[in-house]
Structure formats: C-alpha cells, structure tokens
Amino acid sequence: MDLKDKSAGGAIIAAAPGRIDLSNADQFQVALSASLAKAGTALVLDLSAADLITSGGFRVLVIVQKASKAQNKSFAITSLRPLVKEVYDIGGFKHLLVVFDTVHDAVAKLDPDSLPGLDAP
C-alpha cells in the first residue's frame, strides 16, 4: 500500500487510501509504520481521501499512536470526512487520537519548524 509520503522538514505527511477495513488493515499497518520510521519528528496522516475507516483501520491508528510515543515522535490525523468523523466519535477515540482540521494545522502544532518545508513548492 502506497501512502504517498511527503517530507516537510522532520515531519512526514502520509495520505490514507479511500477505505481502511479488515480486508486491508494489515497492509495499512505495514505502510503507516514505515512512514513513522521515516519521520524525524512527527507523522501526520491526511484522511481527506478516506471515505470509511472501520475497526481494523482504527486499531492500526492506535498502534501507530503508541509506537510514535515510544519513539518520541508525534502523530496526528487530519481532514476527517464526515463519515470517518462519525465512526471516530462512535468508536470513542477522542481521548486516544489527536485530530486536526488540516495538515497545515497539524504540522504547525506538532512541529512548527517543519512548516516552511510544508509550504515550499
């Protein structure tokens, strides 16, 4: 699975696929863990293209959140579409997963030094 990683200073911006469920959660975990390994300071997962995330996908997000803490890095998800936001709320993830409205907001909060890299053409 290709998460189309982009570097911005020490941060990595990854883009989630359209649907993450039990059928592709394993590949998603491998890919997102690789993105985290590449990040120097923070991993930001852009969910703007994700139509739906079910239990398998949210479990991966929690695992990567824990791994990021263990590696002294930050992790956040951004740009949740309405259905994904509903499942996030229903699943009770507000105390586990940090959400920002945009990738820019996430990088500005988690690693402001990387903002110039994000804004660069």
Added chain:
Amino acid sequence: MKVTFWGTRGSLPTPLGARSVRKKLVNALVKAAGKNLDTPEKADAFCEQELSFAEAGTFGGNSSCVQVDVGGPDYLICDLGSGVREFSLAAIARHGPKAPQTYHILVSHVHWDHIMGFPFFIPCFIPGNKVIIYSCHDKFEQAIRGQNHEPCFPVEFTALGATIEFVKMEIDKPYDIAGAKVTGTPQMHGNDSYGYRIEKDGKTVVYTTDSEHKPEDRAEMERAAKFFRHADLVIFDAMYSLADSVSMKEDWGHSSNVMGVELCQMAGARKLCLFHHEPVYDDARLEGVFKETIRFEEITRADKKLEVAIAYDGLVLEI
C-alpha cells in the same frame, strides 16, 4: 422462539440507586410542567410519548440471564447471573411451587457474575423439579457446587431438594436440549468462555457473551462469523467502546458494539442485540451507545440491513 432478558449487566449487578431515580424524576417533572397529567393513564402516555427510554425507565442492573423459549414444556436458560432469581420468581408465579418443572441451563463460563444467581434459584430448593446444567467449561460443576458451601452460603449443594444434573458439552458437537439443537464454541476470555448457537424450527439464536474479538485476527473473526451465520438474533458482548477494546482494555476479554455490527454483517445475521453492559454506563450513556450502533450499521451497511436492539432487564424479543 421468544427471548426474554432477565439480566443484562456485565461484571456485577448494578442497582439504579436513589440519586439516579431522583434525577429521572426531576427531569420528568420539568418536562411535564404545564401539562394536564391528572390521571395515571395520561401520565403513562406522557412517559411513553415524550420521554426517552432512559428518561422513563432503566436498562436494569441484574447480571447475565437470558431465557430462550423454544416452544416446548421445558425451560431453557442461558447463564445463572443475578437475573435468574427474577426468572425463577416468574416461573413459580406461573406454575405454582408444587408443579414440577424441568429447567435446562447453558453456562457460558464460571466468572462470578454468570453463576452468582444459582444459590437464589428457587426451583433448586423444591423437590420434584429437575435442573440440568450444561457447559463446555471444564470447571462449571466444581464452580457451581462450590458456591453453595460454607462459609460463603449457608445452604449446602447437597441439601438442595431438586434433582440436579451436570452435562459437560463438547465444543462443536450439537446437543438436543429442551427440544432445540444447541452447539457450543470456544471464545476469547480469561479462564475460558463458550458461546452457544440455539436452533429450532428454522430459527437461530446465538448467545455469545464474555468474548473478545480482535480486528487483527482475521481467521478468528471469520470463525466467529461462521458461528453466527444467518442467525436471527445474536446476543453479543458489547461492553466496551471500540477505542477501549483496542487500547487500555485489550485482552480484558470483552468486545464492542462496533465489532458486533461488523461480525453480524460478515455473518449475514438478521438482528444484533447489545448485551453485557458496562457497569459504569448509566442509562443515558447506554441509550447513546444504542443510537450510535444504529448509525454505525447505517454507515457500514452493504446491502442487507442488520437490525439493532439493546438488551434491558425485562426485554422480550420474538424471533
């Protein structure tokens, strides 16, 4: 088949309490302000039409006990939580204490909340009654006998008047119990737990509580879905939120409403009933979980609609 829920709370009985009753009363009185409710009928209609279930009632606090009426003369019960006392009072009120009955009881496992009602299961005290207790669990007879023993309970098991038998079931082997076909399956839970598939006249009820399902274990998910296959009703351990079940409460042996929907969708089941409620959830929170589960089913529905219910002490479902 008809399914009656006598105890629906997980882990331990959870009485409503005076403060919670007062809160409901205050809320109802405020909402009733200015209305003419000068007869019991008008007040009852107000409760029915203008208050939510959580405002006008309660999900209840007895621990697990579910009656499955399969149409024969004998009783079939799942688990011996504190709700079995309510069941036994109703059964005796129906028949009188002197009419011998046969009670078939399936035990999921022997954690205390699932067997604690047995010392108060009144039919056991009455000579002439027959009580047959079934389980796939290795230690169910030891655990149930051990409860009726000093210093924890003053009536010894050997002093009970009814004829009581224990039948150790093999997993995946169908048994004829109370006229229904009953099959047991192992579940992921500390100290072991078993689910039961009950089939009669083309209808199927699956009783699956105290069972953890891990999203990463695809093979186990598919095995569970096969056990639930095309069930008319799946009574499901939905104790935790999905977030809790994959984080701090992982490996605690319980599942979530979200996982219940996904498994029932995989299985092509007709109805999911949320069960084994978290003791720290009050009625408003449980009502919220119910609404959220209905919405999650809508969001994730492929073609066939999965009906969603939530168990409460006293709920009756016709299958």
